[in-house]
Amino acid sequence: MNTNASSPAEGSSLDTVKLLLAAGLIVAAILGFYYFDAHSQLLRVLGMLLVVGVAVAIAYQTTVGRTVWQFASDSKVEVRRVVWPSRQETVQTTLIVFVMVLIMGFVLWMFDMMLGWVLRTLTGG
Incomplete structure (x- = not known):
C-alpha cells in the first residue's frame, strides 16, 4: 500500500522531468536553428522539426501531454458538430x-x- 501511495508522487516528478526535457529540446532546436546559420535553411528546418517532434513525443508520455492530446481530439469532434x-x-x-x-x-x-x-x-x- 505504501508503494501505491508514493507512485503518483514519483510519476508527478518524472512527468516534470519529462516536460522540462521537452522544453529544453525545443529551446535547443531554436538555438541550433540560429547557430547553424551558415548551413542550408532546409536542413535547419528539418532538424528543428525533428527535434520538436521528439520533444512532443516525450511530452505526450506525461499526464499533462495526454490530457492536452485528449482535449485537442475532443475539440476536433466538437468542431464537426457545429452548424456553420x-x-x-x-x-x-x-x-x-x-x-x-x-x-x-x-x-x-x-x-x-x-x-x-x-x-x-x-x-x-
Whole structure:
C-alpha cells in the first residue's frame, strides 16, 4: 500500500522531468536553428522539426501531454458538430455589423461635436 501511495508522487516528478526535457529540446532546436546559420535553411528546418517532434513525443508520455492530446481530439469532434452559417447568413450578418458600426460612429461623432460646442460655449472659446 505504501508503494501505491508514493507512485503518483514519483510519476508527478518524472512527468516534470519529462516536460522540462521537452522544453529544453525545443529551446535547443531554436538555438541550433540560429547557430547553424551558415548551413542550408532546409536542413535547419528539418532538424528543428525533428527535434520538436521528439520533444512532443516525450511530452505526450506525461499526464499533462495526454490530457492536452485528449482535449485537442475532443475539440476536433466538437468542431464537426457545429452548424456553420450559410454564405447568405454570413453576408447578411456582416452587413448588419458594418451598418451598425457606421451608425454608432455617426452618433458618437455627433455627440462629440455637441459636447465640443457646449464646452466652447461655457469657456467662451
